Amino acid sequence: EAEVAQSPRYKITEKSQAVAFWCDPISGHATLYWYRQILGQGPELLVQFQDESVVDDSQLPKDRFSAERLKGVDSTLKIQPAELGDSAMYLCASSLGLAGRTDTQYFGPGTRLTVL
Amino acid sequence: DAKTTQPTSMDCAEGRAANLPCNHSTISGNEYVYWYRQIHSQGPQYIIHGLKNNETNEMASLIITEDRKSSTLILPHATLRDTAVYYCIASYAGNNRKLIWGLGTSLAVNP
Numbered sequence: 001e002a003e004v005a006q007s008p009r010y011k012i013t014e015k016s017q018a019v020a021f022w023c024d025p026i027s028g029h030a031t032l033y034w035y036r037q038i039l040g041q042g043p044e045l046l047v048q049f050q051d052e053s054v055v056d057d058s059q060l061p062k063d064r065f066s067a068e069r070l071k072g073v074d075s076t077l078k079i080q081p082a083e084l085g086d087s088a089m090y091l092c093a094s095s096l097g098l099a100g101r102t103d104t105q106y107f108g109p110g111t112r113l114t115v116l
Numbered sequence: 117d118a119k120t121t122q123p124t125s126m127d128c129a130e131g132r133a134a135n136l137p138c139n140h141s142t143i144s145g146n147e148y149v150y151w152y153r154q155i156h157s158q159g160p161q162y163i164i165h166g167l168k169n170n171e172t173n174e175m176a177s178l179i180i181t182e183d184r185k186s187s188t189l190i191l192p193h194a195t196l197r198d199t200a201v202y203y204c205i206a207s208y209a210g211n212n213r214k215l216i217w218g219l220g221t222s223l224a225v226n227p
């Protein structure tokens with residue numbers, strides 16, 4: 001069964017350092033999502049791509065966060081500089097991206113970030 | 117997207133059916149009900165979704181009331197591995213529709 005891949009699984013960094021997370025969606029999935037999940041809460045969407053284009057980044061803190069999906073396949077989420085409040089699970093999900101149809105999102109295992 | 121309300125926590129005995137309720141009284145006619153679950157420290161796992169009719173797959177059954185204001189996810193024979201947080205989400209179909217996640221129901225399956 002095809003899965004969403006993410007790396008690294010765990011990342012510990014000091015505040016003010018730069019961190020990057022990588023996601024490889026399920027093959028053929030046009031839509032890719034990055035979520036942040038703080039412990040004890042549900043996931044919150046940070047950015048959504050349709051192919052290589054950003055369709056929603058309204059909740060992305062653009063002063064320190066950036067995301068790209070240059071070839072419309074895999075994606076990188078970067079934080080620079082990291083702050084203590086960025087400690088969370090970062091989840092990547094993908095879906096087929098079919099307009100007007102139910103579009104189930106499938107999630108990767110996540111990257112657990114700890115900022116010291 | 118309609119807001120959903122779920123109990124904070126539930127318990128279930130191993131081998132028994134787990135019935136997880138969800139209220140979505142403001143759901144619109146073309147919003148689907150999705151269920152996901154998240155086992156500790158893992159990514160969310162898709163379970164099932166439905167619009168009007170009851171749905172069943174290899175994981176669970178989804179019962180939606182006729183007025184669509186509430187639904188129940190049924191795990192017919194709960195196992196210890198079903199211990200997780202279960203999220204009920206109402207969302208329109210199609211791409212470019214974000215899922216708005218609440219706090220979910222923490223289900224504990226006890227031996």
